[in-house]
Amino acid sequence: MAACRWELLPHGADIGVRGVGRTKAEAFEQAAVALTAVITEPASVSPHECVEISCAADDDELLLVNWLNALVYEMATRKMLFGRYEVRIEGSQLFGKAWGEAIDENRHELGVEVKGATCTELKVARDPDGGWTAQCVVDV
Amino acid sequence: MELSRLQRRSDNEWWIAPHGKMRVPAVIFATEPLIRDMDEKVYEQVTNVATLPGIVKASYAMPDAHWGYGFPIGGVAAFDADKDGVISAGGVGFDISCGVRTLLTGLTLADIQPVKDKLADLLFRKIPAGVGSRGQLSLNEKEMHSMLTGGAQWAVKRGYGAAADLQRVEENGCIPGARPDEVSDRAKKRQREEMGTLGSGNHYLEVQHVAKLVDLDIAAAFGLFQGDIVLSIHCGSRGLGHQIGTEFLTRMVAAASQHGIELPDRELACAPIHSPVGEAYLGAMRGAINCALANRQIITHLVREAFKEIFPRSELPLLYDVSHNTCKIEEHAVAGKKMRLFVHRKGATRAFGPGHEAVPEPLRAVGQPVLIGGTMGTASYVLAGTNQGMDLAFGSACHGAGRSMSRHQALRQWRGSEVVQNLANRGVLIRSRSLRGVAEEAPGAYKDVSAVVEAADHAGLARTVARLEPVICVKG
Numbered sequence: 001m002a003a004c005r006w007e008l009l010p011h012g013a014d015i016g017v018r019g020v021g022r023t024k025a026e027a028f029e030q031a032a033v034a035l036t037a038v039i040t041e042p043a044s045v046s047p048h049e050c051v052e053i054s055c056a057a058d059d060d061e062l063l064l065v066n067w068l069n070a071l072v073y074e075m076a077t078r079k080m081l082f083g084r085y086e087v088r089i090e091g092s093q094l095f096g097k098a099w100g101e102a103i104d105e106n107r108h109e110l111g112v113e114v115k116g117a118t119c120t121e122l123k124v125a126r127d128p129d130g131g132w133t134a135q136c137v138v139d140v
Numbered sequence: 141m142e143l144s145r146l147q148r149r150s151d152n153e154w155w156i157a158p159h160g161k162m163r164v165p166a167v168i169f170a171t172e173p174l175i176r177d178m179d180e181k182v183y184e185q186v187t188n189v190a191t192l193p194g195i196v197k198a199s200y201a202m203p204d205a206h207w208g209y210g211f212p213i214g215g216v217a218a219f220d221a222d223k224d225g226v227i228s229a230g231g232v233g234f235d236i237s238c239g240v241r242t243l244l245t246g247l248t249l250a251d252i253q254p255v256k257d258k259l260a261d262l263l264f265r266k267i268p269a270g271v272g273s274r275g276q277l278s279l280n281e282k283e284m285h286s287m288l289t290g291g292a293q294w295a296v297k298r299g300y301g302a303a304a305d306l307q308r309v310e311e312n313g314c315i316p317g318a319r320p321d322e323v324s325d326r327a328k329k330r331q332r333e334e335m336g337t338l339g340s341g342n343h344y345l346e347v348q349h350v351a352k353l354v355d356l357d358i359a360a361a362f363g364l365f366q367g368d369i370v371l372s373i374h375c376g377s378r379g380l381g382h383q384i385g386t387e388f389l390t391r392m393v394a395a396a397s398q399h400g401i402e403l404p405d406r407e408l409a410c411a412p413i414h415s416p417v418g419e420a421y422l423g424a425m426r427g428a429i430n431c432a433l434a435n436r437q438i439i440t441h442l443v444r445e446a447f448k449e450i451f452p453r454s455e456l457p458l459l460y461d462v463s464h465n466t467c468k469i470e471e472h473a474v475a476g477k478k479m480r481l482f483v484h485r486k487g488a489t490r491a492f493g494p495g496h497e498a499v500p501e502p503l504r505a506v507g508q509p510v511l512i513g514g515t516m517g518t519a520s521y522v523l524a525g526t527n528q529g530m531d532l533a534f535g536s537a538c539h540g541a542g543r544s545m546s547r548h549q550a551l552r553q554w555r556g557s558e559v560v561q562n563l564a565n566r567g568v569l570i571r572s573r574s575l576r577g578v579a580e581e582a583p584g585a586y587k588d589v590s591a592v593v594e595a596a597d598h599a600g601l602a603r604t605v606a607r608l609e610p611v612i613c614v615k616g
Contacts, residue, residue: 010546012179012207039271062390069386076330076379079272103272110271111576112547113340113616115234116386118209119393119406139209139234139382140341140547 006034009121011137016121017068018135024060024124025087027132028067028094032085035068035117038138039075040108045083047099056093060124064134067094068117072138076113079103115139141178152203152599153532156183161402162190168201169533169599174591177544181207182214188404189217193412194225196481197474200533202488203595204542204587209233210408213487216536218472221413221482226401227421228410229392231484232467234385236425237432238343238376239463239489240511241309242522243440243456245447247369249349252611255450256569259347260612262446264571267345267439269338269616271574275438277335284328287335288320291430292461295437300336305440307500308458309433310490315468318430319423323380324387327424330379331431336438340577340616342540343375344513345443348520348608358524358605361506362459370608371447371456372520373439374513376465377432384428388421413482422467429466436461459522460509464489464539472534483534491525491537491602499525510602512593513540516570516613517563517583521593523602537602541589550585551576559583563613572615581615 004026009016015038019030036042053070057063067087075081082100089095103110120137127133146154146168154175156166166186168175182205189211190199196218205214210230219225252259268275279287287294292313296303306313338345350368353359364370377384392409395417403409411417440458447454467484474481492499492508499508510523518541529535545553556575559582563570572578590607597604 008548010548012181012546013213013543015547057390062393065390072386073326073330073383079274105573109576110340110574112574112580113271115382116389118234119389119409120209122406 004030006030006037008034008037009135014137014140016135016137018133020131020133022131024132025089027134028064028087028089029085031064031068031134032071035071035114035138036081036083038111038114038140040081040110042083044108045081046101047084048101049099051098053096053098054094058092061122063092063094064124064136065117065119065122067096068138071098072114072116074098081108112140141175141180141183143175145183152595156187158190162187164190164195164198166190166199168205169595169601170203171591171595174203174595178205179207182212185210185212186215188408189215191404192226192410193401194219194223196220196479200536202536202538204538204540204592206542208486210405211484211486214538214542215486216484216488216533218481218483218534219413220479225413225482226410227413227418227467227482228408228484229385229388229421230407230409231486232425233465233486234382235376236381236385236428236465237463238465239432239461240513241373241436241440241461242459242511243371243443244363244459245369245371245454245456247451247454248367249369252347252369256612259450260569260571262449263345263443263612264614266442266446267338267614268336269573269614270340273337274333275336278333279335285320287434288323288427288430289318290314291433292437295434300438300441305437305458309461310463313433313437315426315429317423318426320427322420322423323384323427327380327383330383334378335435336442337378338375338439338616339378340574342581343616344516345614346372346516346610347612348372348610350606351519351609352607354604354606358506358603361503362509362522362605364522364606370459371443372511372513373436375435375439377428378435380431381428384424388424391417425467429463432463433461460511462489462511470534485536487539488536489539490535491523491529492535493525493527493530510537512538512589514589515541515583515586516568516581516610516615518589520608521589521604522606522608523593523596524605526600526603528600529602532599532601538592538596541586541592543585544587545585547580550580550582554579554582568610569612570615577615
């Protein structure tokens, strides 16, 4: 089974985020790191503060959209960046933790703001090797 | 896009006859080279839109069309509420009422040259831009309500700009029917500190010079003369609009299924206009339109303050303010009959022709100004609406160049510092907090805006008036 990883996917006007993990929750964590990578280099974000985030949805795919949108909201309103994530999924409920810090232009090389996660290229599925992939395009 | 699937009606008009579940034809306005370069997804999306209930006449794509969310970006579609017509959050877009506002400065390129650096620094300092930036004012609940219902009119009352600005803004700066109660607390909270901010991505503030006049008479009516300096602002409804778009997308997925609307693509989520979710979205979206108009009005004030520091007698009146992500109620003639329609424009500019009552009096004889944003290295254009365009696509035209390359690819191809240096060598000053953002927005990552504008002009959607070239660009 593949190790946890994240990647950015090319898209015409915007950008896609993909997380791969041994479990669905890990794939969601990695997709969140990819979301950070759209905004800044994830490794440059220090885990000073922890924010707890929970959300729910009727299916796994909308749960991913809601999870990413919740992160976009928290980062926007707190003027923070998150770099590390922990996710627990119980049925249709997601309980997450995001660690990060206030935006510091001197240390964070900033890319673009994310407006929201979308249903484009949206997929939460089991891979043939038993791992999980969680992905979608985000509007920037 | 594969040409064999299209019927060519003229040099710039291509039809897709109704097939499958399409209720009306799909029409793409573009030259053959633009069509060839167009994403196959545009074909899929423009035909998907044609399947939606209550769609009138056709589903349209403008010359800059590209892969969007449900609707193509550059998509136009009108719906009849009384024929089960729908409203779609994807058909408006996440950045509700994103648009372009152009100000006249009364200055010439020669006036600007000696103080270019100083002006660039001043604009960069005064106008908050980029990830995490905050505006100067923070809105309490009462003021948020007034802003959402009052738009640019509210901003003028608060001391940002002058009453004379309002007649040069679509809907006189305030769209009626906003419902602040339908705007979630999260959307309001996201906006509280973002009034008067530019945002990031493709948003910008640009000092431009009038490089070429194409239609001298209309240009004169617009107040544009060769060598003049103008200033353009491209931004939208910031966090509030994004949050509303995000929330209603999922609400509309559920609503569509409740109302038995078959969605070929989940992103095409919509609700009947006459339904609780449809009406709630209309009220919230109008609040976001007002937010975008207020935002551009506040930025206008900040720009004027910056100019006054260097040119104390400058005034910077508005040429016009257009929104290119909206759904508006408009009256259009369809088969000789006047109809009240809900016109969605996603990445498309309203382009009303001469004589239309929505065009402000001083400009009415020549048609509505259509402001097309280009890239920081090429050009932007001013066009004017035509009467022909009223029949072609409900008085709509293109909105910009459209990307030809993903952000990812652009980052691999260019370094931000090189882009800034190359543009400086050509006399264009870039100011940005994000070199990475500059690389992603490199002019080479976009299609040729001139080809897009030429196609819109030749198709009859709008008439080219002037070409503007960048002098200073502040990027988010």
